[in-house]
Amino acid sequence: MKRRDFVGLTGLATGALWLPSIPGFSGTLVDPAQLLADGVDVAVKKRLADAALNAAKAAGATYTDVRIGRYLNQGIFTREKQVQNIASTESYGAGIRVIANGTWGFAATNIVTEAGMAKAAQLAVEIAKANSKVQKEKVQLAPQKGYGEVSWKAPIKQNAFEVPIKDKVDLLLAANAKALDNGASFVNSVLFQVNEQKYFASTDGSYIDQDIHRIYPTFGVTVVDRASGKFRSRQSLSSPMGLGYEYLTPKAEDKVAGPAGSDVIGYKYSYDMLEDAARAAKQAKEKLTAKSVTPGKYDLVLDPHHLGLTIHESVGHPLELDRVLGYEANYAGTSFATLEWKAKGQPYGSKQVNIVADKLQPGSLGAVGYDDEGVKTKEWNLIEQGKLVNYEKIRDQAHIVGQTESDGCCYAQSWSDVQFQRMPNVSLKPSTTKMSVDELVKGVDKGIYIAGNGSFSIDQQRYNSQFGGQVFYAIEKGKITGMLEDVAYQTNTLEFWNSCAGSCDQSDYRFAGFFNDGKGQPSQSSAVSHGSATTRFNAVNVINTARKLS
Known part of the structure; x- marks a missing residue:
């Protein structure tokens, strides 16, 4: 076999393996045309849900919710001038969660018939009753009114699954060609598309039909x-x-x-x-000859595409209430921002730091009408003028912090997974005073501008961290003077956010996003966005990441 043929074939194999290994991209491989087939009629879904609700009640459940989900995914993978793989998947089934004897129980089924739904509901109740023998405290749900029969659809203009695959492949190969024409030695490109068709019903009286779309080139x-x-x-x-x-x-x-x-x-x-x-x-190409950074203290000007990851790791995760309470300790760590720490009133950041959580912003990954507990989504403040004022929580957590309602941030990656607390969109508010990027840079005497997110590390309490990026530019006396390389900054969460000196205004506000944020045991993935404008942080410790072999 010729080397060129071997590389081509192994590339195809790699592409074929890539999609199923990505969290949330599970399901059965199907013909792409199947992704356009009509889903189950909403009246049929209501009948199926009622079968489960009634069976659970008859078996002794005091609360039940049902999620019927059809999950569609497509990934298109290319490298240089060839297509590596095109994979389309579909997954359809139902998850049923109950409270019986004050304890949670959950069961899922891909037999989506009235009999299949009833059987799964009965199993969920049996599991709850078995769990109750070791339950120390009964589940306390924040009250939630039923919404009746409602629907929500992502406000998209063009369904990506309706676009011919050839057009999508042509776009990716055209992007590869642009890179090669401008000096690239290697290039790969990918287009991910997701459609979640979800139906939620509960004994609170909600019957909610939602159609959610996501895309990632x-x-x-x-x-x-x-x-x-x-x-x-x-x-x-x-x-x-x-x-x-x-x-x-x-x-x-x-x-x-x-x-x-x-x-x-x-x-x-x-x-x-x-x-x-x-x-x-x-x-x-410019990075090959860029100056290697001299370690030291620099003022950092961080582009939103970069800052989103830092927000994600140092604000989004540590303010998840289940992590704060230690529920994630065995897998994804805990949080320094405990209830005791919050009570002390220590500043999380400078007065310039105002951070909100939401599941509402149009175009964001987290935007939905209702979460997977049937709670209508909203926006709420996490940090106000540098002070931590709230956490991210769901129905069975609200009473722990003395509150009476969920924040609407419960989510499951599929019908076969139980829903639990997930990060909503978490965003830094832009300046209310007009401020351009050039004006922000103008005030920096010695600094670095960073765009794009790179490798990072953060400890189990989301406190000590290190972040890289994609491109770095030196700032001297208020002007960009050239590209740098080998840059990463080291800090802790409180030092970093207390060094925040200001942001650009709304005209610069953009999203960074993450398609597969992992959490839980068994692990699940979710998608979340983080909005911000370009922001300045003063006197941050920068290191040189270059490794010299002796």
């Missing part, structure tokens, strides 16, 4: 200097979004320039993949 570009053997990479600056295929139709008004001299373009509600791929190749 991304790529990786590598440039190799054959003479020296050095190579540098740059990942896409796209963000996964709760949008349809319209996200891939670029609009000039959605482009946001980084500071003068940085050659960085950010994107709001539409993404120019071809432009980003060409720019990525040029920047990866």
Whole structure:
């Protein structure tokens, strides 16, 4: 076999394995046309749900909720001039959660008939009763009114599954070509698409039908200097979004320039993949000769596409109430922001830090009408002028912090998984005073501008951390003076957020997002966005990440 043929075939194998290994992309491989087939009629879903609700009540449940879900996924994978894989999956079934004897029980089934639903409901009650023998405290649910029969649909303009696969492949290969034409040695690109068709019913009196869409175009570009053997990479600056295929139709008004001299373009509600791929190749090539950073204290100016990850890890996760209470200790850690710590009133950040949680922002990954407990979603404050004022919680947690309602952030990755507390969108509010990126940079005497997220690490309490990025630019006396390399900053959560000196205004506000945020045992994934404008942090410790072999 020729080497070229071997590489091509192994590339196809890699692409074939990639999709099923991604959390949330489970299900049966199907013909793409099946993704466009009509789902189950809402009247039929109500009848199926009632079968489960009635069976659970008859078996002794005091509360029951039912989730009937059809989950559609498609991933298209390319490398240079070839398609590696196209995989479409469908998963359909129901999950039934009950309280009996004051204890949770859960069962799931892919036999979505009235008899199958009733049998699963009875099993859930049996499990709850068995669990009650070791339950120390009875479940306390925050009250929740029923909404009757309601629906919510993501406000997309073009269903990505309706776009011919050829058109999507052509876009990815065109992006690859742009990268190769601009100096890339290697490039791969991917397009993920998700549609969750979810029906929720509960003994509270809700029957909620929802249609949720997500999309994620991304790529990786590598440039190799054959003479020296050095190579540098740059990942896409796209963000996964709760949008349809319209996200891939670029609009000039959605482009946001980084500071003068940085050659960085950010994107709001539409993404120019071809432009980003060409720019990525040029920047990866420039990285080969970029100056290696001198360690020390720098003022950092962080682009939203970068800052989103720092928000995610140092605010989103530590303020999940189940983590605060120690429920995640065996797997994903705990939190420094305990109830006792909050009571002391120590500042989480500077007066410039106002952070909100929500499941509402249009286009965000977390946007839904109702969560997986049938709670209508909302926005609420987490940090106000640097002070921690609230956590992220669900119905059976609210009483622990003396509150009477859920925040509507309960989620399960599929019908076969039990729902539990997940991170909502967590976002840093932009400045209410007009402030451009160039104006923000102008006040920096010695600093670094960072765009894109890279490798990171953070401890089990979400306190001590280190973050990298995709591209870095030196700031000297208020101006960008050139690209840097080997940059990462080390900090702890309180030092970092207390060093926040201000942000740009709403005109610069953008989302960063994460398609597969893992949590729980067994692990589940969820999708979440983090909004912010470009933000400045003063006197942050920067290290040089280059490794020198002796």
